[in-house]
Amino acid sequence: MPTTLKDIARELNISVSTVSYALHGGTRKIPDQLREQVRETAVRMNYRPNRLARSLVTGRTNTIGVVPPVLDDDVFLSPYLRMAWNSIVNEAEKLRQDLLLLTASDRTRAADSIDDLVDSRIDGLLFVAPSVEAKPFERLTELQVPYTLMSAGGNAPGPHFGVDNNQGVRLAVQHLMALGHRRIAHIGGPDSSYDAIMRKSTFDQLVREYDLPLFDGQSQHGPWTRESGEARLVELMKLAHPPTAIFAGNDDLAIGVLGRAFEMGIRVPDKLSVIGFDDAGFLAYGLPGLTTVRQPLPELAALAVRSLVDFIATQSVPADLELPATLVVRESTGPAYLTP
Amino acid sequence: MPTTLKDIARELNISVSTVSYALHGGTRKIPDQLREQVRETAVRMNYRPNRLARSLVTGRTNTIGVVPPVLDDDVFLSPYLRMAWNSIVNEAEKLRQDLLLLTASDRTRAADSIDDLVDSRIDGLLFVAPSVEAKPFERLTELQVPYTLMSAGGNAPGPHFGVDNNQGVRLAVQHLMALGHRRIAHIGGPDSSYDAIMRKSTFDQLVREYDLPLFDGQSQHGPWTRESGEARLVELMKLAHPPTAIFAGNDDLAIGVLGRAFEMGIRVPDKLSVIGFDDAGFLAYGLPGLTTVRQPLPELAALAVRSLVDFIATQSVPADLELPATLVVRESTGPAYLTP
DNA sequence: TAAACTATGTGAAACGTTTCGATAAGGATG
DNA sequence: CATCCTTATCGAAACGTTTCACATAGTTTA
Numbered sequence A, B: 001m002p003t004t005l006k007d008i009a010r011e012l013n014i015s016v017s018t019v020s021y022a023l024h025g026g027t028r029k030i031p032d033q034l035r036e037q038v039r040e041t042a043v044r045m046n047y048r049p050n051r052l053a054r055s056l057v058t059g060r061t062n063t064i065g066v067v068p069p070v071l072d073d074d075v076f077l078s079p080y081l082r083m084a085w086n087s088i089v090n091e092a093e094k095l096r097q098d099l100l101l102l103t104a105s106d107r108t109r110a111a112d113s114i115d116d117l118v119d120s121r122i123d124g125l126l127f128v129a130p131s132v133e134a135k136p137f138e139r140l141t142e143l144q145v146p147y148t149l150m151s152a153g154g155n156a157p158g159p160h161f162g163v164d165n166n167q168g169v170r171l172a173v174q175h176l177m178a179l180g181h182r183r184i185a186h187i188g189g190p191d192s193s194y195d196a197i198m199r200k201s202t203f204d205q206l207v208r209e210y211d212l213p214l215f216d217g218q219s220q221h222g223p224w225t226r227e228s229g230e231a232r233l234v235e236l237m238k239l240a241h242p243p244t245a246i247f248a249g250n251d252d253l254a255i256g257v258l259g260r261a262f263e264m265g266i267r268v269p270d271k272l273s274v275i276g277f278d279d280a281g282f283l284a285y286g287l288p289g290l291t292t293v294r295q296p297l298p299e300l301a302a303l304a305v306r307s308l309v310d311f312i313a314t315q316s317v318p319a320d321l322e323l324p325a326t327l328v329v330r331e332s333t334g335p336a337y338l339t340p
Numbered sequence C: 001t002a003a004a005c006t007a008t009g010t011g012a013a014a015c016g017t018t019t020c021g022a023t024a025a026g027g028a029t030g
Numbered sequence D: 001c002a003t004c005c006t007t008a009t010c011g012a013a014a015c016g017t018t019t020c021a022c023a024t025a026g027t028t029t030a
Helices: A005-012 A016-024 A032-044 A051-058 A079-094 A137-142 A165-178 A194-209 A226-237 A251-263 A297-314 B005-012 B016-024 B032-044 B051-058 B079-094 B137-142 B165-178 B194-209 B226-237 B251-264 B297-314
Strands: A063-067 A098-101 A124-128 A147-150 A160-163 A184-187 A245-248 A273-278 A283-285 A291-294 A321-323 A326-328 B063-067 B098-101 B124-128 B147-150 B160-163 B184-187 B245-248 B273-278 B284-286 B291-294 B321-323 B326-328
Touching: A005 A016, A005 A032, A016 A032, A051 B051, A063 A079, A063 A297, A079 A098, A079 A124, A079 A273, A079 A297, A124 A297, A147 A297, A160 A165, A160 A194, A160 A297, A165 A184, A165 A194, A165 A245, A165 A273, A165 A291, A165 A326, A184 A194, A184 A226, A226 A245, A226 A251, A245 A251, A251 A273, A251 B284, A283 B251, A297 A321, B005 B016, B005 B032, B016 B032, B063 B079, B063 B297, B079 B098, B079 B124, B079 B273, B079 B297, B124 B297, B137 B147, B147 B297, B160 B165, B160 B194, B160 B297, B165 B184, B165 B194, B165 B245, B165 B273, B165 B291, B165 B326, B184 B194, B184 B226, B226 B245, B226 B251, B245 B251, B251 B273, B251 B284, B297 B321
Parallel strands: A063 A098, A063 A124, A124 A147, A147 A160, A160 A321, A184 A245, A245 A273, A273 A291, A283 B284, B063 B098, B063 B124, B124 B147, B147 B160, B160 B321, B184 B245, B245 B273, B273 B291
Antiparallel strands: A098 B098, A291 A326, B291 B326
């Protein structure tokens, strides 16, 4: 039985509306003396505004819903999401927005379930790396729900903020080529990911553009996991002419490659160069640090949050933005090892 | 302008209450035919219940507020929190609870600010690794707010779920002693952390209990960071008789030690054994693999969430629980190197 | 001095639910 | 036939706010 405005009003023998004005006084002016008295009483009585009631009448909640990617069970274990989520939290705190986590609870029919997310409890929706299958964003526009997408790739519907995959992949391939590599493989992410698709297709395109040698299993899709990286490496090393360099679609995959390479006695970067993507904050000790393409996740997350808040406030759709990637050279890449 | 119960009622020429009963029918029976008709209309009109309004009257929100530890800026970058948060999310989803993230927005006076967290929007509060300074949990009891604590150590007020630090530390020290180590140092966490305090005091006690040699800087407090681990190692190695083994209060610290040891050319585990605490998952990769004391974070998180939900439902305070730690032996510990 | 402000305050509607207590009609019971 | 259950439905209160329209009373303006 928490204190309400009515309780304060009764205590002071004034009306509820006066109390409301005194505490959150916007348009109305309340004499200083009374206002102080009200405030004092509010504190004394442990008054806490009921935000449900407030939101019900104002229509605003100052809360944004975050929809994580639909992966397997342990979504938040992903280094990418860890980084993204941390930045989202930071930015939301700055903008004084609360965060409601919307997990895709028991939705087999993931597609239509967007309806379930739309709720009077949130002002807008932030999708983090949504999967390609999740089409029904038009539905959101129809329902008048502001939303932004973080890391969704160029062909995603709606205002999205991501890295320039094209430029990033180019950075990686050019870095490898500058080191003399020509036989380069790509271990990519799942084809439900916008980023994975973009990175793979850019890679494929660059191979043609630079006239690099083609070989079996050169460019593959798979889950964004360390295990996938390990498995792919094993396959690639079975080839008669294995690649001298591997461009992994994200850091997890790259770490898998690195770990398995060590186990197989393949020295990195002497015999094999490995480059990742994301720079999601892996720390190395005792193994070569991972050369990778840095995606400005903190900036992207902040951008996605800020734009969403703007969207909500102004009701006008924000403009997309792709930020450039940067190359972070560590020790996992080196001059190409050329068989004599 | 979303559809409301009133809209449906008007459409069908029936009363609002009938619609409500038909859709979420509890006590009242509605004839099957009418019920179907109502449901159909609801779907057709894109009806979505307004949860604010519902909660306002029922007093339940099915949402629990999560309060992360007050660390520096990037709270969610911590491997511990990543693990904990992931498990919290999983369990909450199972129990169909939504999660509202309550960040400690601009509170200089962190102590009293618990009030700000108490909100009609949540049914209960889950504190993750609260700091020792945050005293005012009595206030919560006073305000009748159900809450549980995850990883708060034995002397924390309120129902808490954590690892058995005492037993865990014992595991670590005994493991090292079994390998012949006697000169053992402890690099601990900040003294704002219940866990850090417990681990340090247990360590100190064990040193006495087993009559291990004492030396300067043997047991220290510091932030839970890799940098702290690095710095401490450097100091310890300046000693005339450096320790042969280091027990780090968490994995971050241990990784710092490992990394710096590698740089300094101190071979692990040949010259130095290192053991961590948490086993919070791989954000660091490298060699040798870190021997550590595993804290069952997923289970603890699930427990904390479940107990909170119970607490909310039954209004009776759940019982504390400490789960045992387990030893995970990898390659960073080995037989003691004894100076000839 | 009448009209028009200003300052201060009140009352009540509205937000969208849930749920309690009617009510009316019909059927069964005595 | 009067009474008492059911059954099907409704109206209205309540949850705690915000905010608009109105009501005083005192003060300025013409």
